[in-house]
Amino acid sequence: MIKLIVCDMDGTLLDGQGQLNEEFWEIETKLAEKGIKFAIASGRQYYNLVDRFDRIKDNLIFIADNGSYVVYRNEQVHIDSLDKESTDRFIEIGRKVEDAYVTVSAKNSAYVESTDERFIKEVSKYFKRMEIVTDLTKVEDTVLKVTICDFNNSETNSYLHYKQFEKEYKVAVAGKLWLDISDWGANKGTAIKKMQEKFSVSFEETMVFGDYLNDMEMMSAGKYSYAMKNAHPKIIEAANYVTRFTNNENGVLETIKEMGLV
Numbered sequence: 515m516i517k518l519i520v521c522d523m524d525g526t527l528l529d530g531q532g533q534l535n536e537e538f539w540e541i542e543t544k545l546a547e548k549g550i551k552f553a554i555a556s557g558r559q560y561y562n563l564v565d566r567f568d569r570i571k572d573n574l575i576f577i578a579d580n581g582s583y584v585v586y587r588n589e590q591v592h593i594d595s596l597d598k599e600s601t602d603r604f605i606e607i608g609r610k611v612e613d614a615y616v617t618v619s620a621k622n623s624a625y626v627e628s629t630d631e632r633f634i635k636e637v638s639k640y641f642k643r644m645e646i647v648t649d650l651t652k653v654e655d656t657v658l659k660v661t662i663c664d665f666n667n668s669e670t671n672s673y674l675h676y677k678q679f680e681k682e683y684k685v686a687v688a689g690k691l692w693l694d695i696s697d698w699g700a701n702k703g704t705a706i707k708k709m710q711e712k713f714s715v716s717f718e719e720t721m722v723f724g725d726y727l728n729d730m731e732m733m734s735a736g737k738y739s740y741a742m743k744n745a746h747p748k749i750i751e752a753a754n755y756v757t758r759f760t761n762n763e764n765g766v767l768e769t770i771k772e773m774g775l776v
Contacts, residue, residue, distance in 0.1 A: 516550060516775055517719040520577070520706055520732060521766055523556040523563075524689065525725035526742055529762045532639065537767055539570070544776040546573050551713060553577055555702045557661075557688040557728055559624055560585055561642035579619050580686055580728050581705035582658035582696050592708045593621070594700035596657045600683065604660040604676070604695050605650045611672045614664040617641070620655035636663055636691065659696035661688075668693040669727075686728040694728060703731025710735075721773075723757070723766050724749055740769060 521527045528534055542552055553575035554563055560578035564571050564585070576585045584592035596604075601618065608616035615633040618625040624641040626633070627650050637644065647653060664672040672693045676685045684701055686694045702724075710720060720736030722729075725745040733739040733752040741753035744760040758772075759765035770776060 515719060516721050516738065516773070518551050518553065518706075518709065518713065518715045518721070518736075519545065519770070519775075520553040520555050520575075520702075520709075520720065520722045520736065522702075522724040522726070522729050522732070523554060523558060525745070525761055526723050526729075527554070527761070527766050529764075534566070535764050535767060537764070541767055541770060541776050542570060542573065545770075546570075548775070550775065551575060551709075551715075553706070553709060555581070555705065555722075555724075555729075555732065557640070557686075557692065557694055559619060559641045559643065562640055565642050575709055577702055577705045577709075579658040580684075580688065580694050580696060580700065581702040581731075582619075582700040583621065584705050584708060586712075591712060592705055593656070594658070594697040594704075595621075596659065596683075596695075596697055598657075601657045601660060602651045604679075607675055608660065608662050608672070611662060611664065611675055613666045614662050614672050616650060617661040617663065618650050618653055618655075618657055619659045619661055620653065620657045622655050625650055625653045625655070632665070633663055659694050659700070661695075662693040663691055664693060665691060667691075686730075687726070688728040689726055701731040702729060703733075703735040706732060706735040723769070724753075725761065738773075740766075742766075 555577035623643040662672045721738035722736045725742040741750040757765040
């Protein structure tokens with residue numbers, strides 16, 4: 515029996531326009547009535563997620579910043595942070611990447627230096643709390659990750675600047691525009707294992723959904739690991755199953771219904 519469902523947001527639970535299917539609310543209620551916990555696992559900031567799901571926030575587990583920060587019922591249950599030396603190094607590198615902009619995602623807020631309109635419009639989609647500062651290296655907060663918004667394509671541009679750090683840190687291509695650098699142990703898979711321990715849920719009782727490279731560790735965290743039909747090829751290869759429908763076709767909710775969970 516499934517006891518825990520973990521779902522990515524962008525490209526997975528949300529459609530291509532960033533919209534949540536209205537059927538979600540009814541399905542989540544039915545899952546909760548059956549004692550099945552639902553976790554949102556995203557590269558997005560916690561405050562962005564809790565704002566989006568405010569009306570059922572006490573039902574959900576929030577796995578934010580790609581697993582660096584996990585909150586349940588307003589309580590921090592897991593955190594992985596970057597030390598200042600590493601943070602400053604990644605900021606300096608990011609400043610030199612062409613057509614890319616640096617965001618420091620921290621426990622209390624996100625921080626940016628640039629006021630470029632295109633960048634601010636994009637970063638505001640994922641960070642509810644954000645401050646514009648003059649120098650990111652002077653930020654005093656618990657840093658969860660350094661994020662690069664790369665308008666030249668994160669996988670083929672900014673990733674190449676950070677690839678050298680993969681043995682010591684988690685360098686994750688989180689989307690076509692996004693690259694996340696975090697502590698080595700910080701990923702969605704690690705966060706799921708923490709939740710499995712907390713709620714006494716087994717690998718066999720866990721279902722996960724994802725679509726992009728920052729979901730890779732999730733694919734080995736549950737027996738019922740699903741890549742979206744239109745997921746990155748490497749995620750499709752890593753998953754145990756593939757949804758019959760894309761995120762634009764309500765693939766997550768259709769799979770939950772097909773499995774007879776509601």
